[in-house]
Amino acid sequence: MIELPAEFIQRMSKIAGFKEFLKSYEKPPVRAIRVNTLKISVEDFKKISPFELEQVPWEKNGFYVNGEGLGKTILHAAGLYYVQEPSAMCAAPKLDVKRGERVLDLCSAPGGKGTQLAQAMDGDGVLVLNEIDYKRCGILASNVERLGIKNAIITCKSPKNLAQSAEEYFDKILVDAPCSGEGMFKKEVNAIPEWSLQNVKLCTERQEKILDSAAVMLAGGGRLVYSTCTFAPEEDEGQIENFLKMHKNFRLISMDKLLPHEVCGEGHFCAVLEKCDGDRRALNAFTGTAIVNKAADRCFRDWAKDVLNVEFGNLFQTGDRGNVHIYSIPDEMPSLGYGVVRSGVCLATVNAVNGKVEPAHALAMCLKSDEVKHIEVDEATALKYLRGLTFDCAESEKGWRVVTFMGYPLGWCKAVAGVAKNHLPKGLRI
DSSP: OOOOOHHHHHHHTTSTTHHHHHHGGGSOOOOEEEEOTTTOOHHHHHHHOSSOOEEOTTOTTEEEOOOSOGGGSHHHHTTSEEEOOGGGGGHHHHTOOOTTOEEEESSOTTOHHHHHHHHHHTTOSEEEEEOSOHHHHHHHHHHHHHTTOOSEEEEOOOHHHHHHHOTTOEEEEEEEOOOOOGGGTTTOTTHHHHOOHHHHHHHHHHHHHHHHHHHHHEEEEEEEEEEESOOOTTTTHHHHHHHHHHOTTEEEEEEEEEOTTTSSSSOEEEEEEEEOSOOOOOOOBOOSOSOSOHHHHHHHHHHHHHHBSSOOOSEEEEEETTEEEEEEOOTTOBOOOTTEEEESEEEEEEETTTOOEEEOHHHHHTOOGGGBOEEEEOHHHHHHHHTTOOEEOOTTOOEEEEEEETTEEEEEEEEETTEEEEOSOGGGOO
16 A cells, blocks of 8 residues: 555544545555546447546446557547546536536646546537646647537636636636645655645645635636645535625535545545626627738648638738748637637647648548548558558648548648658657
8 A cells, every 4th residue: 555644544444434445545646537528428438448437426428448559559649539537527527517618727738627627528519628837738739639629719828817807798607726836645656745734724725715716716606616636624515605605696516525445546535616697798709810921821732722621710811031830720719818829729820921721730630531542451551550650542632631540630641652741740759
């Protein structure tokens, strides 16, 4: 069994089933995946799954699995599933997200719960994924791209600063708060040495401020879900009790605590709150100039006519040292001021000098095989491609093509004289 902090053991000794709780640490971490229904149905995934699947009770798309290397399979690279601790899947469904809503995941990286919300929205509505740590925004963006999410806006702001831009705007808000991580002791190497009663206190103070900001941003009648992966009462039940004392216009709908000796998972806390009064305000729409470089726009549209069988609306450009980056941004994109890292889908980069188009990996990952010229490959070739290697293709294939496996995109290649040159981003190669 792992060596737990003495003060932690003393605090937990008061819970029902304490002996069983301690025994749960003798077992290995529970592993699970969540099928990405933006790309494949659960029924179809079951037909091709390399794992035996056992249902996670609180997430219809979640399944317990066994094995190592879950993040290094072809199906993972294709974005058909997300590796997620099963207990952590309990919070997002309780937000009861609907298509067309305005939704915020306030502490989003690496993106497990935010991508869960995206599946429920099915591309319809505004999804803001906020992360205060800029480096972690990169991990978040990578997961959003891999899963083919089109309607996400990634921001890098403090909750307080975001609240200044979005008062009473969101219909639903998820706060998966940074916490002392007691439910991560088996999963994260640094979780135990970083734990202390002082850290519990610091986390409690931070969470209180984050919840205050969330209360400002939630529209009247809206729903707020607060969750942690810790068992500390100060961060869980105590935090909710204090919040309700300070915010009389909120009511508690439900509160659940999953403990590792009671469920198949490492543990989680989740509370559902509703804002009983207030308005639902609109924000100014994003007013940036959509098309700055008309030549680059023409080059991209000509390229798209040749390669794509689908159109993207709401095009927007940014520029960087002669390169023009083209995005398709969400409908009714709100103006959130500074700190917007990425909006919608990056489609391509156009060289403003010679007009050459370099399609973005994000574009490939949000397409279906019938929406783009593609080269279907077998398992051996798919693995070769994911390692960053070239592969042989038909002489008739020329230009940009999406590499697909079982009909699901893996990324771009460029076919020249019977050879498919690899354009998978280096950081994604296995």
